[in-house]
Amino acid sequence: MLAAWRDAPEVGRREHHYFALLLVLETMMVGVFSATDVFLFYVFFEAMLIPVYFLIGSYGGPQRQYAAVKFLLYSLAGGLIMLVAVIALYVAGPGGPEGFTLDQAIGTEIGTDAARLMFLGFFFAFAIKAPMFPVHTWLPDAASEAPPPVAVLLVGVLDKVGTFGMIRFCLPLFPEASRWATPVIIVLAIVSIVYGALLAIGQTDVMRLIAYTSISHFGFIVLGIFAMTSTGQSGSMLYMVNHGFSTAALFLVAAMLAGRRGSRRIPDFGGWQRVTPLVAGAFLIAGLSSLALPGLSSFVSEFLVLVGTFARYPAAGVVATVGIILAAIYILLMYQRMMTGPKPESAAGTPDLTAREAWVVAPVLAVIIALGVFPKPVLDVINPAVERTMSQIGMTDPTPRVAVPAVQGDSK
Numbered sequence: 109m110l111a112a113w114r115d116a117p118e119v120g121r122r123e124h125h126y127f128a129l130l131l132v133l134e135t136m137m138v139g140v141f142s143a144t145d146v147f148l149f150y151v152f153f154e155a156m157l158i159p160v161y162f163l164i165g166s167y168g169g170p171q172r173q174y175a176a177v178k179f180l181l182y183s184l185a186g187g188l189i190m191l192v193a194v195i196a197l198y199v200a201g202p203g204g205p206e207g208f209t210l211d212q213a214i215g216t217e218i219g220t221d222a223a224r225l226m227f228l229g230f231f232f233a234f235a236i237k238a239p240m241f242p243v244h245t246w247l248p249d250a251a252s253e254a255p256p257p258v259a260v261l262l263v264g265v266l267d268k269v270g271t272f273g274m275i276r277f278c279l280p281l282f283p284e285a286s287r288w289a290t291p292v293i294i295v296l297a298i299v300s301i302v303y304g305a306l307l308a309i310g311q312t313d314v315m316r317l318i319a320y321t322s323i324s325h326f327g328f329i330v331l332g333i334f335a336m337t338s339t340g341q342s343g344s345m346l347y348m349v350n351h352g353f354s355t356a357a358l359f360l361v362a363a364m365l366a367g368r369r370g371s372r373r374i375p376d377f378g379g380w381q382r383v384t385p386l387v388a389g390a391f392l393i394a395g396l397s398s399l400a401l402p403g404l405s406s407f408v409s410e411f412l413v414l415v416g417t418f419a420r421y422p423a424a425g426v427v428a429t430v431g432i433i434l435a436a437i438y439i440l441l442m443y444q445r446m447m448t449g450p451k452p453e454s455a456a457g458t459p460d461l462t463a464r465e466a467w468v469v470a471p472v473l474a475v476i477i478a479l480g481v482f483p484k485p486v487l488d489v490i491n492p493a494v495e496r497t498m499s500q501i502g503m504t505d506p507t508p509r510v511a512v513p514a515v516q517g518d519s520k
Contacts, residue, residue, distance in 0.1 A: 126167055133159040133261060140269055146277070147208040150194050153233070153273075154187045156266065160250075160258070168253040175246075175253035182246040186233035193229025196222065197281070214280045214500065227285035230278050231293075238270030238326045241300040251319035252372075256363035259315070263322050263359065264352040271329045271348055275341070275497060279333075283501040286334070293334045298427050300327030305434035309441065313372050314362045317442060318355065321398060324431055325351050325406075331428055332413035336503045338494050340416020345490045347409035350397070350479060354406055357394035357472045361387060364465055365446070368458050377446035379455075386461035388447045390469050395443055397476045399435040405479035419506050 133156060140152035157180055165176030198208055201216045218226070236243045247267070251259045279286050304323030311317035325347070332344030364387055365380065366372045381388035397404040400411075410432070418425035461469070479486065498504065 126163070129159040129163050130257065130261075133163070133266075137261075137265055137269075141272065144210050145208045146194055146197060146210060146213060149273075149277070150187070150191060153190070153269065154184075156269075157183050157187075160262065160266070163258045164250055164254045167255050167258070170253075171249065172253045175249040178246045179250040182236050182243065186236035186243075189229050190233035193226040196226050196229075200226075210277075210280075216281075218282075220284065223282045224285040224288060227278055227282035227289065230273065230281070231289070234270040234273040234278065235296075236270070237273070238267060238330065239323060240270075240296055240326060240330060241303050241323070244300070244304070244323050247323065248316045248319040251322075251359075252313060252315040256359055259359045259363075260356045263319065264356040267322070267326065268348045268352065271326065271333065271344065274330070274333050275345070279497055280500040286501060287336070287503075290334045290336065294331060294421060294424050297327045297331040297334065298424055300324065300330070301428055301431035302327075302434065305431050305438060308438040309434065312374050314366065314374055314442065314446070315359070315372050317374070317438065318358045318362060321358075321435070321438065322351070322355055324435065325355075325398075328410060328413050328428065328431065331417055331424065335413070335417040335420055335424075336498075336501070337416040337419050337505050338491075338498055339412050339419065339505070341494045341497060342487060342490050343409045343412025343414075343416055345494065346483060346486060347406070347413060349486060350405035350409045350476075353472050353475050353479070354394055354397040354404075357390065357469060357476065358398060360469055360472070361391045361394055364461075365391070369455070374442060374445050379447070379449040379451045381447040382451040383455045383458050384460045386466075390461065390473060391447070392443060393473050393476065395439040397480070399439040400432060403477075403480050405476045405483070407480060408483045 136152050136156040136159065140149060140156060143149035143152055161176050161180050164179065165172050168175060194208075197213055197216075197218075200218045200222060201213050232243075236246075238244075239247045247263070251263050254262055301324050304320050304325075304327060308317050308320035308324065311320060329344045329347045329351070332340035332347065335341075362372070365377070365384075368384065368387075369376060369380075371377075393404070397406050400406040414425055414428060417428060
């Protein structure tokens, strides 16, 4: 009893530290998404690294130290390069007390070469955060080793800072450089879509599989942003919202399954829909949303991204559709290997979805279904911002290619 009494305060302090770090991280994320000052955005952008590093390194899995350091080094490299671009933007701009204000910086006359270099500085940091190929390798380690709540925040919210930054800073601050870099970025986005999906198919760890699916999904988001069409950008912004919910559901349900089985390896499962049918049903809905099944949230956003891409870059749109086929493969194979088959005798007596778990998962699944059926309220918020961004970068939607039949003369 004395030993238990001595251990209890330490456990309590550890839990308090954990929740305090989560609170700090959430505060930093609010700051980074609401900052209207370029330097303040950079401060929050870098400050987020501190709580994430300690959350992964102190509370993660067996390889937590390696994953935390890798995450920190990648993010610091991108952040330091972006800092150079931030300082260069201030020097090239009007300067003064409001020199870092976004409204003051937009429209600043900058030389072509200087603007392109600044764009690359910002974009490199955002590509790491997104994450995009080939600077994506930190994500599978960080997401698989992080505690489930941290993994949900990391992939569902924190990574959106990268694609948010592309829309918020890269496009309006450097419109000419954005158009200049678009062909290469579209190629990288397509590679991310296909490469991330192929790696997901070969995974045996369910957490790493979900992390690799996110690399593929972020490829769709970046593709829609740089398709330079209003439909593609609306789809990308909606995709950021929908991906957060579908990936959060996948991570949460996968963590529930791993806790019951004592393993994250897909081959260690099999037949679990006969043991925990409610957990399996939640896993199936989240997975079908991830592969963009019509009627679930991701379908609308992925459809808009592809339509917007086809309008300007039809070849890129064709290649990107391969990601839809690959998504069906990695999600359905994962579900088949984990959930179908004979009932495992070793899992007898395993509890199904508890009331506490249902309170966590059910609202997320409800939003996935609601946005799949009726996404208009979210799109009504997104579309005005898209119109403003398209105006800032000086782009208009391409004219639809409609074949007009030739008028034949009178045969008389």
